[in-house]
Amino acid sequence: MSVQAWARFAVVLIVAAVVQVGLLNSVQVAGAHPDVFLLIAVVAGLLRGPQKGATMGFFTGLVADLFVATPYGLSSFCFVLVAFSVGLAAGLPGGRAPYSFRVMTAVLGGIGGTLLFAGLETLIGQPHPDVRQLAAICGVVALGNAVLVVPTVAIVQRAVPSGGASQREAAALSGGSSPAR
Amino acid sequence: MATTRRNTSQRLTLVILLLASITVITLDYRGSASRDIGSLRSAARDVISPIQRGISAALRPVGNFFAGAVNYGSAAAENGRLQNEIGTLRRQVLENAQAEHQLQQILSLQHLPFVQNIPTADAEVISGSTSNFQLTIEIDRGTSNGVAVGMPVVSGAGLVGDVIAAGSSTSVVQLMTDPRSDVGVSFGPSSSVAVAQGQGAGAPLSLLDVTASMTPKVGERVYTSGITGANNYPGGIPVGYITSVSPPNGSLTRTVLVQPYASFSDIQYVSVMQWLPPA
Numbered sequence: 001m002s003v004q005a006w007a008r009f010a011v012v013l014i015v016a017a018v019v020q021v022g023l024l025n026s027v028q029v030a031g032a033h034p035d036v037f038l039l040i041a042v043v044a045g046l047l048r049g050p051q052k053g054a055t056m057g058f059f060t061g062l063v064a065d066l067f068v069a070t071p072y073g074l075s076s077f078c079f080v081l082v083a084f085s086v087g088l089a090a091g092l093p094g095g096r097a098p099y100s101f102r103v104m105t106a107v108l109g110g111i112g113g114t115l116l117f118a119g120l121e122t123l124i125g126q127p128h129p130d131v132r133q134l135a136a137i138c139g140v141v142a143l144g145n146a147v148l149v150v151p152t153v154a155i156v157q158r159a160v161p162s163g164g165a166s167q168r169e170a171a172a173l174s175g176g177s178s179p180a181r
Numbered sequence: 182m183a184t185t186r187r188n189t190s191q192r193l194t195l196v197i198l199l200l201a202s203i204t205v206i207t208l209d210y211r212g213s214a215s216r217d218i219g220s221l222r223s224a225a226r227d228v229i230s231p232i233q234r235g236i237s238a239a240l241r242p243v244g245n246f247f248a249g250a251v252n253y254g255s256a257a258a259e260n261g262r263l264q265n266e267i268g269t270l271r272r273q274v275l276e277n278a279q280a281e282h283q284l285q286q287i288l289s290l291q292h293l294p295f296v297q298n299i300p301t302a303d304a305e306v307i308s309g310s311t312s313n314f315q316l317t318i319e320i321d322r323g324t325s326n327g328v329a330v331g332m333p334v335v336s337g338a339g340l341v342g343d344v345i346a347a348g349s350s351t352s353v354v355q356l357m358t359d360p361r362s363d364v365g366v367s368f369g370p371s372s373s374v375a376v377a378q379g380q381g382a383g384a385p386l387s388l389l390d391v392t393a394s395m396t397p398k399v400g401e402r403v404y405t406s407g408i409t410g411a412n413n414y415p416g417g418i419p420v421g422y423i424t425s426v427s428p429p430n431g432s433l434t435r436t437v438l439v440q441p442y443a444s445f446s447d448i449q450y451v452s453v454m455q456w457l458p459p460a
Contacts, residue, residue, distance in 0.1 A: 017225075021311055022229070067229075071210060076202040081199075
């Protein structure tokens with residue numbers, strides 16, 4: 001990835017921080033809210049594969065951790081694993097079905113990432129929510145991911161383009177027309 | 182061959198990134214970098230807070246409109262109940278005035294702080310928690326307004342929590358319902374002392390250290406105990422009331438639940454008590 005691509009990705013993360021802190025934190029359902037940073041890690045894995053996706057997930061986690069009081073680096077650890085796993089899954093044959101596959105991956109990534117974060121918190125001795133609350137968080141994060149995955153894919157793809165085929169997919173996914181068609 | 186090399190490269194990247202994350206976590210936990218990370222977090226919140234306030238101010242009326250429309254029936258009933266409660270409270274204030282005066286005199290003789298004499302900084306809640314795993318709120322007052330880490334935060338109803346991070350213009354308040362929160366409390370006629378621990382969003386507090394000799398009763402009011410070392414709060418701040426004691430008496434292990442007076446779901450304004458526990 002070029003320096004310009006990283007700079008554009010940094011801008012995406014700043015915008016994500018504003019959207020998360022200024023808007024999504026207030027969208028509370030059953031005590032939980034959507035998590036745009038986790039979604040960006042999922043999308044990074046989807047669009048850029050396991051290696052670059054995990055690197056993007058790492059930096060996404062570092063930015064996300066600026067706005068929480070959990071141990072710094074915990075989100076990075078979680079997002080690296082999520083982006084890497086999603087990147088591997090995106091290489092499977094199912095990855096060729098853009099819309100349904102990406103929505104399903106975003107939903108499963110949201111649930112998996114939330115459970116992974118809860119597990120990591122438990123591992124380092126932090127208190128964790130009870131099963132009822134954890135289920136609510138998983139549900140809200142998964143629903144938020146399903147709703148926001150289309151614009152997020154379009155934005156990340158535009159900021160960090162990964163080649164002609166992916167651009168056409170992103171354009172089709174976001175409802176736009178592909179210049180190559 | 183190329184696939185094997187790519188797989189090795191991917192695994193190597195994964196290991197490096199995970200090790201980097203673990204290093205950052207360790208530095209935050211144990212290293213001297215912890216303070217720098219705290220400063221970085223405060224700076225990030227201060228940078229984003231003007232935008233946050235703008236969005237909050239713009240969207241709050243819209244949210245209130247929809248909430249009001251959906252909950253019109255219950256809001257009207259609650260209004261009537263609150264009017265009645267205000268009348269009762271006005272009468273109680275008059276009755277308590279004399280007792281309060283006497284208490285102030287006694288506490289001043291003992292050089293103890295009286296809750297109502299502690300200066301406060303009023304603040305508006307500008308955001309909830311960014312993490313789904315923490316129960317915090319962000320307020321629009323920071324170190325430039327005299328707010329510091331460890332200060333208690335109250336609403337009109339009672340204790341809300343305490344400041345856990347303070348930037349120059351914003352602060353993060355950990356709600357007392359967060360599982361990380363412990364509040365030293367007292368209850369009952371004999372002022373029995375225990376610790377109230379948060380159990381998550383929407384759940385009541387749980388009283389720890391309730392001994393067999395204590396006789397907690399449903400409905401009893403619970404206040405901060407003010408005992409140094411057991412909590413970070415001055416004594417006498419209303420916390421909540423006991424809603425459940427099981428089994429009622431005589432057992433060594435009893436579950437005592439406390440419903441907080443403060444409502445955390447729609448909290449909009451709070452006051453930071455400019456009081457710090459003795460070093």
